[in-house]
Amino acid sequence: MNIKTKRFLLPENEIPEQWYNVQADMVNKPLPILHPGTRKPLTPEDLYPIFNEACSQQELNQTDSWIPIPEEVRDMYKYYRPTPLVRAYELEKALDTPAHIYFKNESVSPVGSHKLNSAIAQAYFCKQEGITNITTETGAGQWGAAMSYAAKAFGLELAVYMVKVSYQQKPYRRSIMQTFGAQVTASPSMSTRAGKDILTADPNCSGSLGCAISEAIELAQATPHCKYVLGSVLSHVSLHQTVIGLEAEKQMAMAGEYPDEVIACFGGGSNFSGITFPFMRHKIDGSHKETRFIAAEPASCPKMTRGKFEYDFGDESGYTPLLPMYTLGHNFQPANIHAGGLRYHGAGTIVSQLLKDKMMEAVDIPQLETFKAATLFARTEGIIPAPESSHAIAATIREALKCKEEGKSKVILFNLSGHGLIDMTAYDMYLAGDLINYSIPDETIEKYLKEVEPLNK
């Protein structure tokens, strides 16, 4: 048994005072977001009708490297931050690897995932601007749960549109949101025109994230003093998540190491951005040129490994502006893997530019490999990981085994974005042998990408 430090803990006063805005330091800035009609680059003012003003400005800020974190937000972070950095000694032992494996444990937040880092910030900015009601959508429910708690903490009323199939299959996440006091509606619903239209065409429609976004935006626009909030993809969400990496940087220094590789799972990019961007600035400034950044995406939703860099819509229905991103096409239908948080067709604009510029890499992981990794991690480190986070674990294990083969000792850091205690149905199915891998023919991907082509002409 090791009698060594396992958890590197920072005191409360080491919660970062500023978020890191990588956009300001990037050599090649992300391409502009375009109005789909005029194809003119959007200004913050164009976003005000939907988002609060502070987040609208953050979204397009390409000049300030550091954005102060309001004292009220830091004060709420104190409930669970700084989160621990953990050296995964037992996992290393099980893999018999010379690699040093660390993970940042975001699962200790009260709602069980990193999502709270941005939920608190967005709720605060809404409150500051006199907004009383907010709307959002949620797929598997991690973002909805975080936003429900944050809204309650700042005295805002929240309406969540939850994808109907999740609403029925994940009753625990729905209950969590309701316990925090949010109003949760299965989407599509009869409460919006978008929902009505879809239900009229298909009364049995089980919903999609695209439809839920449309409903949430529509309700926000129809309600006085109401704005819409989103939990991933956008640059201001990534910004808020950088507290993860900023803390991890200090904690790695406590451990006397610097990561050779930083790994996170990838859905819309919020947890990946959060842990990597602060380390990325040292790759940009040349002080740590060799660090590798690896995004782990599902093999069944391979936008970064098999998608194309194009202008595309952020939602299925095409209601958003045009975003420059790696995409599988906004109509792409990901297989029903048990990692709902990663079933999204595109990557955020910053990450897409970084991938294009080879500042980072992406790997795709089949479903069974993620659950095998998750089970090993649970049995060695004692934490049952979220199926989403398990993609990062699987990628980490691949790298650690490579170290063993090559006899090299590398320092690997991954982000444990959340725990899987509410995802036990998926573990049950895995242990019973009821899960499968999905393979996607090239033709399928080509078909959906063809639908994006006209947007780029």
Added chain:
Amino acid sequence: MNIKTKRFLLPENEIPEQWYNVQADMVNKPLPILHPGTRKPLTPEDLYPIFNEACSQQELNQTDSWIPIPEEVRDMYKYYRPTPLVRAYELEKALDTPAHIYFKNESVSPVGSHKLNSAIAQAYFCKQEGITNITTETGAGQWGAAMSYAAKAFGLELAVYMVKVSYQQKPYRRSIMQTFGAQVTASPSMSTRAGKDILTADPNCSGSLGCAISEAIELAQATPHCKYVLGSVLSHVSLHQTVIGLEAEKQMAMAGEYPDEVIACFGGGSNFSGITFPFMRHKIDGSHKETRFIAAEPASCPKMTRGKFEYDFGDESGYTPLLPMYTLGHNFQPANIHAGGLRYHGAGTIVSQLLKDKMMEAVDIPQLETFKAATLFARTEGIIPAPESSHAIAATIREALKCKEEGKSKVILFNLSGHGLIDMTAYDMYLAGDLINYSIPDETIEKYLKEVEPLNK
């Protein structure tokens, strides 16, 4: 908003080096545990056939106030200890109370409850003595989950008998145990004589903790190098849990306060003992004579508020030695409240003696009051509490409101023994208005207590 310290955190090296054994300091020692046949006091050697030797000795140790925590156990504690002490500012604000409310947050353990504190210790001692297999029972599954992880960490094979009704109703907890690699069997089962007998008499029997204990003990005795482990009631379990209170004592000092009242929920007594015993020693030594210790039990299982101090069996089937305790009778059938961890007929021997000597108090709380308290706590402090822990929250709220009425500012500390993320079905039912309070007629209690009388003649 308060810009004050919310969480009082201790560094890893402040994990206690010794457990506190209150038995040694008690003015009136607990009465001896008796062999049911000979009625002679048990010796540690009498317990060796069932329990490991170290725990058997701890069980009956009334001389050593401090028991060293093995370095390997402290090393495992490092994965989640010291746990935070939190000032519940938002709850105070919602109650508009002058009381200062603190809680020790044991829900941050990887399995979500305090149970791991003893599971790790018991697994370690078994391993040390060359034991390779262990058995245990679990009701709602908190103990089983903790033991599954601890067993895996020390390379022990674990068989868990899970009360059949919970096995069916709480599939997530069963999955957690299986994910950690434990073998989980619904009890009654055909794998033991005890189980077979019960199933033969009643093929549809949905099980009980008493039956599951019998099955686990029987399997342990029939298996070479195998011992049985238990998660509450016994004095060695309480001993291991004192890390909670020992840390809390240091953390209260960091906050510059000392509790006027220490509150915990009460099932078999493990989390109550854990947080109170270290503070109890200052009541015993006279340095803090006025501190009140309050056990919060369900109104539907009121062993301390309406039971009797008698010799009784620890299990339903009467296979254990005779324990001197406050009891409702070992055949008492608690109502089906959604706090499975508190549905037990008796209190441990130490706590029973302390209650008899008026060193502590007990209150009983109706189910609806616990869920009302839980929901308020979730919406203010952001953590969804386990239904068991919600009894402590409800008792705390009663005391805090009393402070408000009387215009007194007291310092209240309670133990948040676990989170309720896997108990959302109960929250759903509460929010839908489907939960009820249970009242137990005096005659019912008298009836079961009559069955205990012959044991005391």
